Amino acid sequence: MVGYTQRKILYTMYSRSKKGKVGVVLIVLLTSIPIVLWLLLVPLSFRFGDSSTAFTSIGQLLGIIGMTLFAITLTLSARLAFLEEYFGGLDRMYNVHHYSGVIAFLFLLTHPLILAIPYFQYSSLKAAQFLLPSANWPKNFGIFALLLMMVLLTITLYARWRYQLLRFLHQILGAVFFLGALHSFLIPSDISQSIGLKWYLLSLSGFALAAYLYRTIFGSLLVKRYTYTVQNVRQLDATVTEIVMVPVGDTMRYSPGQFLFVSFKDAGIDRETHPFSISSAPSEKELRITTKALGDYTKSLKDVKIGSTARIEGPFGRFSYLHGLNKSQIWIAGGIGITPFLNMARNLRVNTQADYGIDFYYSTRTAAEMIFLPELKEIALQYPRLRIIPFSSDEKGFLTMGAVRTLSGDLRDKDIYVCGPPPMMHGIVAGCKQMGVPTKYIHCEEFKLL
Amino acid sequence: MKMKIAFVTGLVVFWILIGIIMLHGYVTHAYIDGIFKNC
Numbered sequence: 001m002v003g004y005t006q007r008k009i010l011y012t013m014y015s016r017s018k019k020g021k022v023g024v025v026l027i028v029l030l031t032s033i034p035i036v037l038w039l040l041l042v043p044l045s046f047r048f049g050d051s052s053t054a055f056t057s058i059g060q061l062l063g064i065i066g067m068t069l070f071a072i073t074l075t076l077s078a079r080l081a082f083l084e085e086y087f088g089g090l091d092r093m094y095n096v097h098h099y100s101g102v103i104a105f106l107f108l109l110t111h112p113l114i115l116a117i118p119y120f121q122y123s124s125l126k127a128a129q130f131l132l133p134s135a136n137w138p139k140n141f142g143i144f145a146l147l148l149m150m151v152l153l154t155i156t157l158y159a160r161w162r163y164q165l166l167r168f169l170h171q172i173l174g175a176v177f178f179l180g181a182l183h184s185f186l187i188p189s190d191i192s193q194s195i196g197l198k199w200y201l202l203s204l205s206g207f208a209l210a211a212y213l214y215r216t217i218f219g220s221l222l223v224k225r226y227t228y229t230v231q232n233v234r235q236l237d238a239t240v241t242e243i244v245m246v247p248v249g250d251t252m253r254y255s256p257g258q259f260l261f262v263s264f265k266d267a268g269i270d271r272e273t274h275p276f277s278i279s280s281a282p283s284e285k286e287l288r289i290t291t292k293a294l295g296d297y298t299k300s301l302k303d304v305k306i307g308s309t310a311r312i313e314g315p316f317g318r319f320s321y322l323h324g325l326n327k328s329q330i331w332i333a334g335g336i337g338i339t340p341f342l343n344m345a346r347n348l349r350v351n352t353q354a355d356y357g358i359d360f361y362y363s364t365r366t367a368a369e370m371i372f373l374p375e376l377k378e379i380a381l382q383y384p385r386l387r388i389i390p391f392s393s394d395e396k397g398f399l400t401m402g403a404v405r406t407l408s409g410d411l412r413d414k415d416i417y418v419c420g421p422p423p424m425m426h427g428i429v430a431g432c433k434q435m436g437v438p439t440k441y442i443h444c445e446e447f448k449l450l
Numbered sequence: 451m452k453m454k455i456a457f458v459t460g461l462v463v464f465w466i467l468i469g470i471i472m473l474h475g476y477v478t479h480a481y482i483d484g485i486f487k488n489c
Contacts, residue, residue, distance in 0.1 A: 102453045106460045113467055128475025131468060150461060157454060 023086035024096060027072055030204070034064050037197045041190055052118040059115035060190055063142075066107030067184050067201065071208035073101040074177050078211035081316070089318040105153060108146055108180070142183030148176045163297070164272050174212035181205045226252045228287060228310040230267065233302065236371050239293040240336070241302045242279070244286045245310050252312060254282055256322065256347040257340045260314030262289065267308035269300040277339035278315065281346035287312070292336035320344070321356060324415035325441060330408055331360040332399065332428055334420020338362060338372055341419065345376055348383045356385060359408045363391040363399045363420065398424070401431025411437050418444035 038061055047057040076083070076097035079090065087093035112131055119127035133140045155161070156170040184191055184201065191197050214222050228245035236242055252260070263273040274297060280288035293299040321329055321344050333341045341360065348354060364370050370390055380386045389407060391399045405411055416437060418428045425444045432442050 098453055102457050106456060109460050109464045113464065116471065124471065124475040124478055126475075128472050131471060153457065154461070157457065 021088070023083065023088075023093065026086065027069075027096065027100060030072060031065060031068050034068050034197060034200060035061065037194060037200060038064060038190055041194045041197065052121060055114055055117040059111055059113075059117075062107045062114060063111040063184065063189075064191065064197070064201070066104050066111055067180055068204060069100050069104035069107065070177055070180060071201075071204045073097055073104055074174060074208040075211045076100065078215040079316075080211060084316060085318060090316040101153075105149060108149065112142070112146070136187075138183055138186035141179045142187070145176050145179035145183060148179070149173065152176065163295075164270070171216045174209070174216055177205075177212070178209065181209075223313060226250055226312040226314075228312055230264070230304055230306055230308045230310055231286060233304050233306060235302055236290070237369070240290060240371060241293070241298075242288055242290045243301065243304060243310075244288050245312075246286055248309075252287065252315060254278055254315035255320050256282060256344040257319035258315035258317040258343075259319075259340070260287075260289070260312050260316065262313075263311050264304055265309040265311065267304045267310075269303055270297060272297060273311075273313075274298075275316075277343065279339045279342040279346075281343060281350060283347070283350045290336075290339045290342065294336075319443070321358070321415075321417065324356075324417075324443070326413060326415045327355055328357045328414045329359075330404060330411065330414050330416045331358055332363065332404070332416070332418045332420070333361065334363045334399070334418075334424040335365070335369070337418075337420035337424075339419075341417075342372060345379050345386065348386055349379050352383050354383075354385075358386045359389060359404075360386060361389045361391050361399060361404065363393065363424070365392070366394050367392045398427070401428060401435055404431075405435065411435055412441075415441045415443065418442075 046053070048054040076093055084090050084093060087096055116127045116130050119130050131143075133143055152169050152173055156166050159166065184205075185198070186192075191201060227248045229248055230243060231246045232242075232244040234242040234244070254260075257277075259275055259277045261273050261275050263271050265271060276289040276291060278287065279290040280286055291298050291301050293302070319340060321331070331341055331344075345360065348356075348358075360376065362370055362373060362376065367390070370392070373388070373390055376386075376388045380388050391403075393399065396403070401411070408414070411432065412435070414437075416428075416432055418425050429442055429444055433439070
């Protein structure tokens with residue numbers, strides 16, 4: 001993640017269903033299997049017989065867990081659509097990817113340090129030499145992998161370089177994983193001695209590398225993308241642009257609240273791929289995205305040429321009022337966080353028989369920024385159970401859950417959807433929890449790439 | 451944010467420990483070598 005710009009952050013909402021937690025449980029299970037296999041391989045009395053073998057054993061185990069989590073992290077980065085539902089949406093999958101990546105990194109950092117400890121019984125020079133490259137190439141693969149991992153992760157987490165360059169550097173971590181895997185399988189260790197452990201980690205590593213190749217190396221050939229033509233580019237106000245696209249060939253089918261990845265060709269702007277919420281309703285012939293100029297790329301979108309080609313991947317996201325646990329709902333949009341709600345509200349217009357009761361808080365800094373308010377009011381006329389509540393922070397202060405409760409009543413039996421700037425979302429979520437709204441009814445999420 | 455703090459802490463601790471091991475290993479070794487050479 002490199003800052004708060006719309007091109008890297010989409011705020012979407014996902015139902016916290018039980019199925020959405022299966023992914024995390026599966027990761028814990030996949031990480032536990034090699035630990036169990038390692039424990040069964042040699043009696044514990046032998047592994048922890050003396051301090052020297054104990055440190056070696058712990059060091060090796062840390063390496064095994066680190067590589068297992070690294071393989072899982074790499075797989076999660078491949079944006080595999082079939083995995084999305086097990087994490088409750090792509091954004092959550094990316095969050096888990098970040099966590100598992102950092103945990104893997106910390107395990108792998110500790111791995112050589114713990115392995116070096118037994119060498120101190122000979123001399124500190126022996127320990128120092130163990131940590132340096134030597135004629136032992138399997139060991140060198142591990143050292144180089146760890147060093148590269150440190151450099152690449154530090155750059156991608158902290159450098160303020162061009163997003164596309166940072167993404168490229170982050171993707172090189174797939175090659176780093178390959179080096180690490182070579183180290184794991186070539187160096188004499190428990191992995192080389194145990195057929196079960198070896199084949200388990202080989203399978204996991206093979207799957208991770210296949211996922212990496214599918215997405216990063218052969219993505220342009222293997223990943224399904226739809227071709228659209230830009231039909232219109234509308235400047236809705238000084239910073240908000242709407243891009244209208246029509247399909248060339250296959251039409252992408254999507255649900256209310258989902259998002260897509262798009263790159264424009266021959267459009268007069270960079271061909272970078274970026275995620276955007278879909279703002280058109282699924283029933284519309286045209287596909288629309290609505291963007292706010294928050295970064296270099298989003299600022300350039302107003303210059304997209306009409307007639308240029310859009311390559312679209314998606315749809316992604318499990319977000320929808322349709323997945324809510326209650327028919328009585330609160331929608332809270334902050335600023336450009338309105339885009340997924342536009343899709344959902346527009347969908348209500350063609351589903352006027354639906355029995356959802358919705359209080360929709362449309363919050364912006366000034367009243368003039370509520371550019372979608374007339375359309376939302378028009379939708380509310382057609383779907384009377386949708387109540388639009390405009391909220392300008394310049395006039396009324398920041399929207400709080402206290403204000404929401406005053407206007408909408410008891411919140412504990414309502415699904416609450418939030419989409420907006422992080423401070424607002426954190427405030428709303430904290431307010432919901434204080435009021436005793438069950439976590440499963442709160443839907444808000446940040447979308448981070450890298 | 452927590453993950454970023456964990457990342458930086460891990461990295462800093464790692465390099466401090468590596469630095470200590472390298473300094474202790476090589477400086478001590480050179481010092482002992484020097485003593486033996488002078489004997």
